[in-house]
Amino acid sequence: MIPVLAIDGPSGSGKGAVGAAVAHRLGWHYLDSGAVYRALGLAALWAGVACDDGRALTDLAQGLELRFVPGSGDEPAVFVNDRECTTLLRGPEAAAAASQVAVIGSVRTALLARQQAARRPPGLVADGRDMGSHVFPDAFLKIFLTASAEVRAQRRYDQLKAKGFSVTLPKLIGEIRERDERDINRPVAPLKPARDAVVLDSSDLGLNDVIDRVVAMVEGRLGS
Numbered sequence: 204m205i206p207v208l209a210i211d212g213p214s215g216s217g218k219g220a221v222g223a224a225v226a227h228r229l230g231w232h233y234l235d236s237g238a239v240y241r242a243l244g245l246a247a248l249w250a251g252v253a254c255d256d257g258r259a260l261t262d263l264a265q266g267l268e269l270r271f272v273p274g275s276g277d278e279p280a281v282f283v284n285d286r287e288c289t290t291l292l293r294g295p296e297a298a299a300a301a302s303q304v305a306v307i308g309s310v311r312t313a314l315l316a317r318q319q320a321a322r323r324p325p326g327l328v329a330d331g332r333d334m335g336s337h338v339f340p341d342a343f344l345k346i347f348l349t350a351s352a353e354v355r356a357q358r359r360y361d362q363l364k365a366k367g368f369s370v371t372l373p374k375l376i377g378e379i380r381e382r383d384e385r386d387i388n389r390p391v392a393p394l395k396p397a398r399d400a401v402v403l404d405s406s407d408l409g410l411n412d413v414i415d416r417v418v419a420m421v422e423g424r425l426g427s
């Protein structure tokens with residue numbers, strides 16, 4: 204059985220940075236499932252499909268082409284339906300669209316096999332909202348990474364500023380609360396820790412501390 208480490212949590216909890224770094228340390232594959240929903244959100248905006256049109260979004264999800272092309276920078280270039288959108292994918296527009304398309308059950312089903320296909324030897328680190336609860340229920344370790352809304356907004360602010368987006372902290376705090384609300388209260392695959400998840404609050408921890416703790420937990424479970 205190929206081992207899966209599931210890292211779930213709200214926006215800005217640091218699960219992306221932690222997941223990618225832990226995958227790198229272990230030499231495992233990495234799935235950024237949020238990128239899949241963001242890609243669909245962008246594809247919908249480009250195609251003029253409303254973010255609540257379930258049937259059209261499901262068709263779009265089935266035909267979605269998402270490619271990560273490693274380049275010279277830290278992050279790979281991202282192509283959605285052959286359109287380069289590396290920066291756009293990380294922006295607030297894609298985030299808002301992703302959060303809306305993600306509430307539709309048939310869209311989630313259409314994207315399930317694509318996410319599960321990322322499980323390849325020697326192992327997978329998967330980050331998102333429902334990795335431990337739905338996509339990889341047999342993950343050997345499930346971590347629910349969280350932090351206060353203020354800390355998460357500050358992290359997002361720093362990231363987006365560095366990428367050249369024009370954002371303000373109060374607006375980001377509002378957006379994060381709004382997105383949490385939608386992600387937590389949706390009937391399909393709501394954002395909540397899996398029953399057997401370890402909850403890790405990173406509000407007062409630096410990135411490297413979180414990475415070290417997660418790697419230690421993995422090694423503890425795998426017995427290496």
Ligand code: DC
Nearest residue numbers: 214236237240301302305331332333
């Ligand atoms: O992690 P992120 O900010 O890139 O996620 C963007 C949106 O996608 C988020 O609002 C909820 C949705 N999402 C989801 O519903 N399920 C996942 N496994 C990953 C993301």
